[in-house]
Amino acid sequence: MSIGVIAEPVRVRIIRRRRWGAWLLGAAVLLVLAIIVVAGARARIIDPDVFFHYLTSGEVLLGARNAILVGTVSMAVAVVVGLAAALMRLSGNPILTGVAAAYVYFFRGTPMLIQILFWYNAFPTMFPRLHLALPFGGPVLVDAAMPAVVTPFIAAVAGLGLAEGAYMSEIIRGGILAVDRGQQAAARALGMTRPQMYGRVVLPQAARIIVPATGNQYIMLLKSTSLASVIGFLELLRITQGIYSANFRVVELLAVAAFWYLVMTAVVTAIQTALERWFPVR
Amino acid sequence: MNATSEIQRQDAIRVEGLRKVFSGFQALKDISFHVRGGEVIALLGPSGSGKSTLLRCINHLEEIDGGRIWVNGELIGYEEHGAVLRQMSDAAVSAQRRAIGMVFQGFNLFRHMTALQNIMSGPVYVLKAPRAAAEEKARRLLAKVGLADKADSYPAQLSGGQQQRVAIARAIAMDPKVILFDEPTSALDPELSQEVVATIKTLAEEGQTMLIATHEMAIAKGCADRVLFMVSGELVEDVPAAEFFAAPRHERSRQFLAMHG
Numbered sequence: 021m022s023i024g025v026i027a028e029p030v031r032v033r034i035i036r037r038r039r040w041g042a043w044l045l046g047a048a049v050l051l052v053l054a055i056i057v058v059a060g061a062r063a064r065i066i067d068p069d070v071f072f073h074y075l076t077s078g079e080v081l082l083g084a085r086n087a088i089l090v091g092t093v094s095m096a097v098a099v100v101v102g103l104a105a106a107l108m109r110l111s112g113n114p115i116l117t118g119v120a121a122a123y124v125y126f127f128r129g130t131p132m133l134i135q136i137l138f139w140y141n142a143f144p145t146m147f148p149r150l151h152l153a154l155p156f157g158g159p160v161l162v163d164a165a166m167p168a169v170v171t172p173f174i175a176a177v178a179g180l181g182l183a184e185g186a187y188m189s190e191i192i193r194g195g196i197l198a199v200d201r202g203q204q205a206a207a208r209a210l211g212m213t214r215p216q217m218y219g220r221v222v223l224p225q226a227a228r229i230i231v232p233a234t235g236n237q238y239i240m241l242l243k244s245t246s247l248a249s250v251i252g253f254l255e256l257l258r259i260t261q262g263i264y265s266a267n268f269r270v271v272e273l274l275a276v277a278a279f280w281y282l283v284m285t286a287v288v289t290a291i292q293t294a295l296e297r298w299f300p301v302r
Numbered sequence: 303m304n305a306t307s308e309i310q311r312q313d314a315i316r317v318e319g320l321r322k323v324f325s326g327f328q329a330l331k332d333i334s335f336h337v338r339g340g341e342v343i344a345l346l347g348p349s350g351s352g353k354s355t356l357l358r359c360i361n362h363l364e365e366i367d368g369g370r371i372w373v374n375g376e377l378i379g380y381e382e383h384g385a386v387l388r389q390m391s392d393a394a395v396s397a398q399r400r401a402i403g404m405v406f407q408g409f410n411l412f413r414h415m416t417a418l419q420n421i422m423s424g425p426v427y428v429l430k431a432p433r434a435a436a437e438e439k440a441r442r443l444l445a446k447v448g449l450a451d452k453a454d455s456y457p458a459q460l461s462g463g464q465q466q467r468v469a470i471a472r473a474i475a476m477d478p479k480v481i482l483f484d485e486p487t488s489a490l491d492p493e494l495s496q497e498v499v500a501t502i503k504t505l506a507e508e509g510q511t512m513l514i515a516t517h518e519m520a521i522a523k524g525c526a527d528r529v530l531f532m533v534s535g536e537l538v539e540d541v542p543a544a545e546f547f548a549a550p551r552h553e554r555s556r557q558f559l560a561m562h563g
């Protein structure tokens with residue numbers, strides 16, 4: 021039989037399934053949130069006047085600035101060290117691979133707090149003087165007592181940056197490995213050298229995988245700057261603690277610190293989103 | 303110059319006694335052949351016979367375990383010091399690869415670049431050509447492979463056949479002396495294969511030297527001057543194409559032809 025007459029289309033109405041469970045759960049969550057906020061407001065756990073007074077006080081802003089400074093410099097160190105360690109790990113040379121693997125093991129395997137204390141206390145004891153000179157009787161470039169060189173800032177950057185570099189190296193290595201091997205073969209076949217292959221072909225594609233995880237690490241690192249308080253570095257948490265130990269407005273001051281950490285996080289999230297647009301999924 | 307190097311100079315590709323071993327497995331066993339300038343060679347043989355490995359040795363993507371390879375009279379990957387072959391630096395090998403184009407089974411277009419940027423990548427990054435000149439050439443090559451309207455498309459937005467034609471344009475943009483094709487149509491359905499076959503035919507007519515590993519008989523019959531037939535790492539036939547299809551000598555060639563028509 022040949023193709024028959026096509027039936028007149030019947031107009032039908034489509035009714036999508038309602039997800040009642042999700043809506044009910046959402047309503048319950050909102051209710052719980054409302055109860056908490058109302059209870060908090062009734063108990064006056066936060067005195068708005070105290071909160072706003074300290075929010076923009078000079079001391080607090082200094083602490084926030086220091087947190088951003090140490091966090092950002094450490095992150096820059098971590099990206100450079102991490103990239104170097106990742107490329108060493110992938111180089112195929114047994115010594116470079118071994119050194120990179122050992123670095124990742126030690127610096128990822130010990131608490132950041134111990135590393136910060138090590139750089140500030142143990143390292144200057146091990147090497148009391150920093151003495152750099154050109155060989156064969158050349159001029160002395162640097163000669164200083166190590167404790168004067170390793171300030172709390174330097175020790176915090178060394179501790180946070182090198183620990184974070186170990187994590188970054190694994191993130192970058194993962195990103196590179198996720199790029200199809202054929203891309204490398206094509207780059208090499210065109211006559212690109214190894215640095216050109218990484219710079220023009222592999223890393224721009226690996227960036228798509230590296231950037232979101234790096235945003236995560238950056239945020240974590242900004243908050244980890246509070247660890248530097250153990251070596252007397254004046255960062256946000258230490259400063260707020262100093263204030264509330266004098267006036268006992270614990271909740272307000274912790275809220276002030278939390279507020280500034282949230283601002284930093286928002287800025288990093290914005291940077292991450294912009295970078296993800298720069299390296300879109302293709 | 304002595305006589306041998308004169309002969310080598312005339313050959314676009316010359317392979318002598320090539321051996322390649324992968325952890326105890328002999329992938330290539332004493333391969334010798336030559337390709338004259340302008341010749342189109344079909345490299346046939348069952349899967350796993352070493353065709354891809356042979357191509358990857360010619361541009362030194364694989365390090366060889368014996369023998370020597372010349373492209374345009376230049377010893378690939380090594381400097382000859384008497385009886386010693388010393389492996390070249392990364393930069394020197396990279397410079398040699400500029401003259402050797404390669405087209406892959408999986409296309410391998412740079413996924414973060416548009417079709418136009420892919421074609422420009424070699425001239426701009428490797429040859430340091432001025433951008434404007436490279437772009438003009440890239441547009442001309444895109445038109446040549448029939449994709450003038452796809453300049454700004456990313457690889458993921460192109461069909462397999464279109465991607466492979468861009469990949470061919472990317473290879474030609476370097477003005478290579480020879481182009482190596484590693485099963486250029488094996489990842490494509492028959493219809494898309496035809497686009498790629500047509501592009502390869504055009505290049506053959508223009509006198510481009512090509513060594514094409516393939517299962518596509520349309521390429522082997524339609525453009526090849528000669529057929530090299532490989533079986534488990536050995537080169538068993540090196541004959542004019544017409545002869546190969548009319549009267550294959552080797553038993554394995556006859557089986558192969560019976561399968562592929």
